[in-house]
Amino acid sequence: MSLFSEGEPIRDTRAPDGSIKGRWDQRRFGGKLVNPANRRKLSVIVVGTGLAGGAAAATLGELGYHVKSFCYQDSPRRAHSIAAQGGINAAKNYRNDGDSIQRLFYDTVKGGDYRSRESNVYRLAQVSVEIIDQCVAQGVPFAREYGGLLDTRSFGGVQVSRTFYARGQTGQQLLLGAYQALERQVAAGTVEMFTRHEMLELIIVDGVARGIIARDMVTGEIETHTADAVVLASGGYGNVFFLSTNAKGCNVTATWRAHRKGALFANPCYTQIHPTCIPQSGEHQSKLTLMSESLRNDGRVWVPVEKGDTRKPADIPEDERDYYLERIYPSFGNLVPRDIASRAAKNVCDEGRGVGPGGLGVYLDFQDAIARLGRDAVAGKYGNLFEMYERITGDDPFEVPMRIYPAVHYTMGGLWVDYDLQSTIPGLFVIGEANFSDHGANRLGASALMQGLADGYFVLPNTISDYLAKGPYEKIDDDHEAVVEARASVTDRIEKLLSIDGDRTPDSFHRELGAVMWEYCGMERTEEGLRKAIDRIRELRAEFWSSVKVPGENEELNQNLEKAGRIADFLELAELMCIDALHREESCGGHFRAESQTPDGEALRDDENFAYAAAWEYTGEAPVLHKENLEYEYVKMTQRSYK
Amino acid sequence: MKLTLKIWRQRNAADKGRMASYELDDVSPDMSFLEMLDVLNERLIIEGDDPVAFDHDCREGICGMCSLVIDGTAHGPQRATTTCQLHMRHFKDGDVITIEPWRASAFPVIKDLVVDRSAFDRIIQAGGYVSAPTGSAPEAASIPIPQADAHDAFDAATCIGCGACVAACPNASAMLFTAAKITHLGLMPQGQPERYGRVTAMVDQMDAEGFGGCTNTGECTSVCPKGIPLETISRLNADLLKATAKG
Amino acid sequence: MSWTYQKIGHMFRNVSSVSRSTPVAAPRRPQAPSTAALPRRLYRSSVGKKAVMAVTGGILVLFLVGHMLGNLKVFLGRADFDHYAHWLRTIGEPALPHRVFLTIMEAVLTVAVILHMWSAVSLARRARQARPVRYAVRPKAQEHRYATHVMRYGGIIILLFVIWHLLDLTFGVVNPKSGGAEPYDKVVADFDPSRWYITVFYVIAVVMVGLHLKHGLWSAFQTLGWGRQRRYRGLHLFADVVAALLVIGFVAVPVMVTIGVVK
Structure with a gap:
């Protein structure tokens, strides 16, 4: 049986045509608006409180929507955006050194090794300027010159000084800005905060995302939360490697559950090392x-x-x-x-x-x-x-x-989204590292913070109104068939995990999975290795479901139950990553296939055959590949060389 | 290394809790303290015991989630270091190490070494922000800030909200945490319009949460992994007294 | 690996009382400026209470300085000392009636002491409630300032001493001389070499006062908002010097009487 099949191509239909410079204006103008008086009747669930999720929840609250914000940590301030050190890019050109929106756009597309979508990247560069204004207004203590003006530095090999920073703790300071804005909305009553809650399933009613099933990690209660739209800002999946610079709790569960319910997962093999x-x-x-x-x-x-x-x-x-x-x-x-x-x-x-x-x-x-x-x-x-x-x-x-x-x-791949940051499931939006949109096959230094905040503060709050304007949607009761089904799948899974009572700890599986991924799907990938990895992952998954030992019960703080659920999803994602890496028989950005290199050992892209984003559909069997063809109107594709 | 661990075990908030003792004999000096607990937990699971619950996330000293009192000192013996960055080379073979949760009525124990620090979030909700809705910001360069002020504000802004200050304070006071935010925002021009309302509201909330009062012992700053200076508390005091005088 | 249960008595306090059944309500936006009167606004917060302690403590320190200077007049001889004691009652005459100034001063000091203690007790109770379960391992003091950690117990000892001191040299109840005797006589009789233990008691008490001031004075500056990193050395030095001078000045009189220099 082949590992995957190919389906219909996919295309972003939301980015307006016309000059790239005016697309974001056009899109904002073309989208429907929600009357301020009606916004409180519309509810939005935001999963994750990092730069993207925290900023989005705060901003949607400010706009007057009823927001429910979820994080697995004990406080939204602890999301892993906090660990980013270097800085945040913005095309302010304060140094008068030739920077511009066009140049940031160009650098990002080139840095992504020509595997990102031009419209999205151009908007990112445009919005970058507003991010700095917003963060300064919130009191983020950026580094300053003697004269009191903002300092910048060059970062990641670019020739302009466009990186704003706050000592080595830029992520922390930006996140605290978003966190404080979020807490302001909690106090104002527009945002309901659910800490120590983990999303375990997506609720889909008539093909539309309508809510989530979340577990209260303190009591074990399985809760149903419905809303008019769901936003995933749950970060990247680097922890599939067990050892990574991610926080221990970072996981793929939210996006993977959405993927299993129909959201396409794009470019999972793009990982930055x-x-x-x-x-x-x-x-x-x-x-x-x-x-x-x-x-x-x-x-x-x-x-x-x-x-x-x-x-x-x-x-x-x-x-x-x-x-x-x-x-x-x-x-x-x-x-x-x-x-x-x-x-x-x-x-x-x-x-x-x-x-x-x-x-x-x-x-x-x-x-x-x-x-x-x-x-x-x-x-x-x-x-x-x-x-x-x-x-x-x-x-x-x-x-x-x-x-x-x-x-x-960092993982560049993630759920596939259109220009509106909406996934292939209507009503399900994906922002920040959780989506695939802006970095192509490789992310430039100081661009992760930029993308998270761009999505959270400026892009999503504008694009989501077009969707919400069609609401409020019909209220969903807890005994709705879709809710009952989603809840049952969560409780069944938890019961299954707790009942196996095998002889291996969840972490032992995670370590082994990580070792396999690092060996075969890490810095250098080969067809042979990836095939081996897929076999091993399947065995490991079967072993997990027959011999994992999860101590304790559901109705308590149970850190091993949390881990086991996340590892179960990593075990599925890992296979898709390997399939994606296997099918992409070129080297590009963070994906290096040993079979595709120049005579002196450098990455060799194959633009003829692989200039597309690979969006994968979950079937339960072999995944189906949908290609989004990438067209470069504004940046010419070239080969990188550092000799 | 061979170690004896005495760890606070408490099933849930309603449980009374007790100390339990464990022997661990294969500890490498290169392990972090939390990795040492990971090893213990892996063994407990296999032996059918309940593993020890403890909070942790980034394990690189910045998220503020880890929170252990080790031999009576919040975050353990190494100064300016979170528990997750503490390594076992600071202990010796044969040591008996006592591990307890943060102790404060405002931080009720959830399980074992995990406590509920949501009181800190509510203190921030009371006013630990600048009201700057998205989109309303003026051009960033229009707000120059003297470098020295930016520097002092930054020192205060590095607080990671771990709660070690509360754990170490003989009064279980949250003054250093609150003062860090007051100082960060109070030193910047953006924070001025709300400055006095902020300090009153945040101190009221801090008191309402059941934290103790500050008696200037300085224990907080000495265990603070980010070295938040004691002068932040004095700045808070000054602001609060001014706010009180203004009414 | 074994589960050995350690019975550490004080850890068996009812932990459930620590966990709140109803969480503290999330705060709303900062309220409009309070219209309550200043003392009420001040006394409402833990910080305000500390400010009350700082100000009242400051009043008491000023009193101590004056008191000490007066005491040292003993070394100028009986006449000077008794004249000084008498003068205290006639300050402001004839504008003020006899002893009015002294009475006002006594009233101010009494109010200051009461407010100081009231705040201290209130903060101590708050601290006790804030940590209902204690640590099994006594937390190591990271700041090795002995004075800091004896403020509360030290304060109680000082209070007991003050009561003794008033009964002794003000009212003469526990003094070998009667209440109506001349001050100089009372002092000399009190610290007579045969009553060396009284002198020892006084010295210990005065050292307690010194320790209390060593932390208290510095702490008052910090509480009133003047503490800055760059000033801390100076403020600590100031507090230490004032405390030391007061201890020396106060100890000098009883010790000199006991060793027979002052007769």
């Missing part, structure tokens, strides 16, 4: 921590020339070190883009030259920088990062080279 993370220290490792990319500005990456060299780094003489990035990429050296640096590290470790426990690490050495700039200057630039590194590893980077290794960081 960040080269500078602190490597695993042992079997017990539970997550990976990102170290700022800026470290590569002064650190030199190397491994021993000899395999299995266990000498201390200081004992390895200069001529027995391989500064492989400088060797392979003489012009960019240690500053090659994320995907290239990551893959090169993997290659040297695969050769058996990796350092540290398990041979999964490469040195990032500051000895030259210390000799050249002096210890104080290095401390001034990287002091807090060195401290963070020492806190985790116990090693002082002034004395011993850092060890770094790539880790899964």
Whole structure:
């Protein structure tokens, strides 16, 4: 049986025609509006309270809709957007350095390796300017110049300084801004907040999204929440790899449940792997921590020339070190883009030259920088990062080279949405990292925060009114057939999980799944490996459903029950990721197929055959592929080169 | 390393709770404290015992979810470090480690080491924001802010809302948390119009939640993983007294 | 792995009383400015109560400074000391009637002491309610300031001392001399070498007062909104110096009497 079949192509019908510059204006003008007096009669469920979900819930509340906001954490302020370090891009051109909306648009499309939708990306660049205004008005403490004006820096290899930042905690400060706006609406009574609640199913009535089934994680109560529209802002699925820079709770359940109910899932194989993370220290490792990319500005990456060299780094003489990035990429050296640096590290470790426990690490050495700039200057630039590194590893980077290794960081894929950010299920909107819309096959640094807030503050609140204007929809009772069915599927699943009483913990499955995904669907993918992975994932899934042991009961705080449910969904998503990676026989952005590379080992795109977004339909059997053809009217496709 | 863990176990809010003792003999010094608890939990599950519930999420010291009192100190022995960033190399073979939840009536225990910190959200709801509805913002560059003010505001804004300040305070006071937000917004021009209403409403809510009063012991700032300075509390005091005088 | 149940007595308090059956209501938008009178507005919040403590504490510290300076007149001899004591009753004469100033001062001090204690008790009760279940491991004081942690018990000791002190040297109830005796005589009789234990008691009490002020003075600045990172060293130094001078000044008199320098 083949792994998938191909269905009808899919197309975005919401973006207006005409010049790309005027499309967003046109769309806002063309959409229906809701009379302010009627808005409180319309309800919207927002799942997730990160930058996208928090901003959307707050803004919809301000507009006067009745919003129900859900998060699995104990407070909306803890969503994982909070961990973003670098900054947020905006085409303000405050530096007068040639930036513009057009350039941000161009950089984003190119950075995405020509696998994103032009209309959406152009709108993102347009809206970026308003985001900064909004955040400043909320009191977000962005970095300032001496004169009191906003500071910016260049980030991620672009040539303009368009990244606004708040020390190394930009995500935190932006999220707190959205969180405070959200809490203001909670106090105003427009937003009802449900913390420690996890969405476990989508309610669909007559083909339209009408609500969710959520579990109160404290009491175990299975709750039905209905509304006129549902917004998923539940983040990415990087935790399918078990080890990633995501928070432990990040999961795919909300989007996967929607996918199973008919929402197409696009480009699941596009994952971004960040080269500078602190490597695993042992079997017990539970997550990976990102170290700022800026470290590569002064650190030199190397491994021993000899395999299995266990000498201390200081004992390895200069001529027995391989500064492989400088060797392979003489012009960019240690500053090659994320995907290239990551893959090169993997290659040297695969050769058996990796350092540290398990041979999964490469040195990032500051000895030259210390000799050249002096210890104080290095401390001034990287002091807090060195401290963070020492806190985790116990090693002082002034004395011993850092060890770094790539880790899964962001997932570009997600539920397929149109220009309105509406999925293929009417009434189901998807925003932020949960959708697939703006980053193509690779996301640029400092663009995740931009997209989350663009979707949440500006795009969704405008596009959703066109949908809501057709409401209010008929009230759904708890005994409606669709509700009963959705509830039953949730309770059946929970009962099943609790009743298996096998001999393996949920985490043991997650670890094993992660290892398979990292090995075969990680930095480098091959047909053979992906086929192997699909087989293994299927076995693992069967094993999970026969031998997982979930302790405790539903009617209590049960963290292992939560985990088990999420892992069950990861076990299904993982297969789709591998199928997507297998079918895309080209390399692009975060997806590197060993079979598709240039003679000197670089990613080779196949625009002829793969210039489309792959949107997958769930069938329960082999998924059905719907292609959205990507047309580039404004940006010309070219091959990237960093040699 | 071999360790003895004494952990507070409490099935739910209604349960009385008790200390339970566990032996763990394969602890690596490279583990984080929470990874050490993960190892314990994996064993408890296989042995048919109830694993220990504890809050955690980002495990990189920024979300503020982790919350353990370790040997009497909120977030454990290493300064300016959240529990999730604390590593076992700070303990020795044979140590007996006592782990308890945040203790405050405003933070009722939900289960084991998990407490309900929604009181913090309600303090923010009372006024911990600038009323700036989406779309109403003026051009960002039209609000210059002296760098020093931006710097001090930032120091206060780094609060992660973990609640260690409450846990460590002999009075279980939430002043440092509240003061951090008052200071962050009070130092910025955007925060001025609501400044005095904000401080009164937030302090009222803080008191209504049942937190203790501040007696300037400084315990809060010394356990704060983000080092929120004590002067934020004095700034809150100044604002509150001005607000009170204004009526 | 074993479940060994440790019976730690105080942990068996009724934990369910900690969990709220009805959660605190979410706040609404900040209300319009309160129209209540200032004292009411002030006393409503925990911060206001601390401000009351700071101001009343400040009044008491000023009194202590004056009191100490007066005491030191003992070293100028019997005549000076008794004259000073008498003068206290005649301040403001003839504009004010006899002893009116002193009475006003006594009233102010009494009100200050009552407000100070009332606030302290109210905050202590609030603190007790705020942590109904204590830690099994006594929290390590991260801030190693002994003075900070003895404010409440220290305050009670000071109160008991003040009561003794008034009965002793003001009313003469527990003094070897009668209430009507000259002040100088009362002091000398009180701290006679044979009554060395009274002197010891006074010294301990005065040291308690010093510790109370060491934290209290600094704390008052912090409470009244003047505490800033850059001023903390100075404020701590100021509080320590004032506390030290007061201790030395107050201890000097009984000690010198007991060792026979003042007769």
